[in-house]
Amino acid sequence: xxxxxxxxxxxxxxLLADADGKVTTSFxxxxxxxxxxGGDGLSVHFRPVRNDQLFESAKAAGRLAYRxxxxxxxxxxxxxxxxxxxxxxxxxxGRSSDLLFALALITxxxxxxxxxxxxxxxxxxxxxxxxxxxxDGITAVQGVQHTVxxxxxxxxxxxxxxxxxxxYPVEDAQIVADWRHGTVIPPTIRLLPVRSxxxxxxxxxxxxxxxxxxxxFRGLEPFEFKHRATFFGRETEVREVLELLLRRExxxxxxxxxxxxxxxxxxxxxxxxVLPALVNPWSQSEAIRDGIxxxxxxxxxAASDSR
Numbered sequence: 131x132x133x134x135x136x137x138x139x140x141x142x143x144x145l146l147a148d149a150d151g152k153v154t155t156s157f158x159x160x161x162x163x164x165x166x167x168g169g170d171g172l173s174v175h176f177r178p179v180r181n182d183q184l185f186e187s188a189k190a191a192g193r194l195a196y197r198x199x200x201x202x203x204x205x206x207x208x209x210x211x212x213x214x215x216x217x218x219x220x221x222x223x224g225r226s227s228d229l230l231f232a233l234a235l236i237t238x239x240x241x242x243x244x245x246x247x248x249x250x251x252x253x254x255x256x257x258x259x260x261x262x263x264x265x266d267g268i269t270a271v272q273g274v275q276h277t278v279x280x281x282x283x284x285x286x287x288x289x290x291x292x293x294x295x296x297x298y299p300v301e302d303a304q305i306v307a308d309w310r311h312g313t314v315i316p317p318t319i320r321l322l323p324v325r326s327x328x329x330x331x332x333x334x335x336x337x338x339x340x341x342x343x344x345x346x347f348r349g350l351e352p353f354e355f356k357h358r359a360t361f362f363g364r365e366t367e368v369r370e371v372l373e374l375l376l377r378r379e380x381x382x383x384x385x386x387x388x389x390x391x392x393x394x395x396x397x398x399x400x401x402x403x404v405l406p407a408l409v410n411p412w413s414q415s416e417a418i419r420d421g422i423x424x425x426x427x428x429x430x431x432a433a434s435d436s437r
Contacts (some may be wrong), residue, residue, distance in 0.1 A: 137165070141247065141248070141249040141250060141251065141291075142157065142158040142159075142160075142230060142233075142234040142249075142250050142251075143155055143156070143157055143158070143230070143250065143251035143252075143287055143288060144156045144157070144158050144184075144215065144217075144227055144230055144232070145226070145227070145251055145252070145253045145280035145281075145283060145284055146220045146222055146226075146227070146249075147185075147220075147222075147224075147226070147275065147276045147279070148220050148221060148222070148223075149221070149223055151245070151275070151276055151279075153232060153279040153283050154218055154220055154283070155217065155219065155251070155283045155284060155286075155287040156215045156216055156217030156220070157215075157216040157217060158213060158214075158216075158230070158231075158234060159213065159214045159215075159216060160211060160212070160213060160214075160238055161177060161211070161212045161213065161214050162210070162211070162212040162236065163210070163211050163212075163238055163239070164191075164209070164210040164211075165205065165206075165207040165208065165209055165210075166208040166209075166210060167207045167208075168205065168207070168208070169208040170200065170207065171196065171208050171209075171240050172189075172192045172193060172195075172196040172208075172209050172210075172211070172217065173208065173209070173211070174192050174209045174211055174213075175210070175211065175212040175213070176188070176190050176212065176213050176214070176215070177212055177214050178214075179275045180215075182221055182222050182223075183222045183223055183224055183225055184215070184222040184227060186225060187222075187225040187226070187227040187231055188213060188227070188231045190225060190228060190256065190286075190307055191227075191228040191229070191230075191231035191232040191235070192211065192231060192232075192235055193257055194232055194256060194269070194327070195235035195236045196209055196235070197341065198236060198338065198341050199235070199236060199239050201340050201341035202240075202338065202339065202340050202341055203242060203340065204239050205239060206353055215396070221261075224255075224274070224275075225255050225256075226253050226254065226255055226274040226275070226280075227252075227253070227328065228251040228254060228255050228256040229255075229256065229271055229297055229319055229324075229330065230250070230251070230252035230253070230297075232256060232327055233250055233252055233297070233330060233331070234250070234368070235374070236336065237250070237333065237334065237336075240336055242334075242335065243335035243336070244335065246287075247334060248291070248293035248294050248320075248334075249288050249291040249293065249294040249295070250294070250295055250296050250297070250334075251284040251287070251288060251294065251295070251296045251297070252296070252297035252298070252330070253274050253277065253280050253281075253297070253298050253299075253369060254271035254272065254273075254274060254297065254298060254299045254324070255271070255272040255274060255299075256269065256270075256271065256272070256327065261363050269326050269328060270325065270326055271297075271299045271300070271324055271325060271327065271329075271330070271382075272301075273299045273301040273302050276301060277298050277299070277302040277305060278305055278306055278309045279287055280298070281296055281298055281306055281309070281321060281360070282309070282313070283320055284296045285313075285315060285316070288319055289316050289319070289417075291318060291319070292318060293318055294318060294319045294320070295319070295320045295321075295328050295333065295334075296319065296320070296321050296322065297322050297323075297324050297387060298321075298322075298323055298324075299323065299324070299325070299332075299404075300323040300324055300325040300362065301325075301352035302323070305324035306321065306323065313368075338413075339358070339410055342356075342357060342358075342360045351397045352395075352397045353398035353400070353401060353402035353403075354401050354402060355401050355402060355405055355406060357402050358403070358405075358406035361398065361402035361403055361406075364403045365413075367399065368399075368403045368404055368407050369414065369415070369418070371386070371388075371404050372404070372407060372408070372411070372414060372418050373418065373424070374386055376418065376421040388400060408422060411423070418424045
């Protein structure tokens with residue numbers, strides 16, 4: 131039997147445009163969200179049934195959201211979700227609701243870092259195979275039509291919320307900025323242009339630790355902190371460095387020197403191996419976790435190497 135999760139509060143807002151360009155808003159509710167053991171993957175449903183592009187948007191974005199949830203360990207089975215759209219029925223053409231569906235499914239399973247999530251409205255297209263890559267290897271949010279009208283409609287619909295965010299593609303940021311010069315935005319609403327799904331999640335306090343959605347092959351480029359999910363093969367050395375750091379600190383001699391030939395991977399080792407383990411030592415031994423947690427570092431501290 132699957133485990134049923136109670137219906138979520140309606141804090142997701144769809145920004146829809148019909149074939150004539152008329153923009154409307156509809157709240158999206160998750161009626162049921164179940165996990166079924168014995169398999170994996172995502173099954174998407176609507177009540178009442180939909181067969182338009184909104185359904186296609188939910189499926190495409192859902193595949194990406196499931197990949198994230200499974201990779202981060204929040205889901206270990208097949209996921210079954212049923213949505214309901216509250217509001218006037220709109221025959222949707224295009225997949226501008228991709229970003230909203232991805233954010234909705236992820237935040238429904240990912241416990242908020244603090245308090246509760248704000249109401250979320252979003253417009254933006256994700257690639258059909260859920261892996262649209264741009265130059266620096268992140269999942270791009272592509273531009274849409276009628277962005278200003280959608281953002282304006284979202285501001286009006288969310289004006290009574292205690293906290294709300296409206297996401298839209300960064301390539302449409304200038305036209306939205308021009309519009310908002312003459313518009314009063316309630317202080318409870320944040321307008322956030324984003325260039326990637328990861329950036330939208332970060333605004334909600336969600337950081338991906340095990341899943342990297344970009345191209346994992348760095349070629350001759352070094353690994354940075356953001357590539358930590360694809361940096362493998364140095365677990366023993368990372369553990370030894372952490373143990374040495376803790377011993378040296380306890381002895382009153384903090385810090386250490388990492389030596390190696392130019393191009394041997396010192397920077398990658400420190401930035402994508404050691405620094406992530408310091409920031410989030412969940413995979414380390416209890417002794418290391420306790421020692422690090424007594425003086426937790428910041429992910430914003432720069433990692434450096436000595437030659």
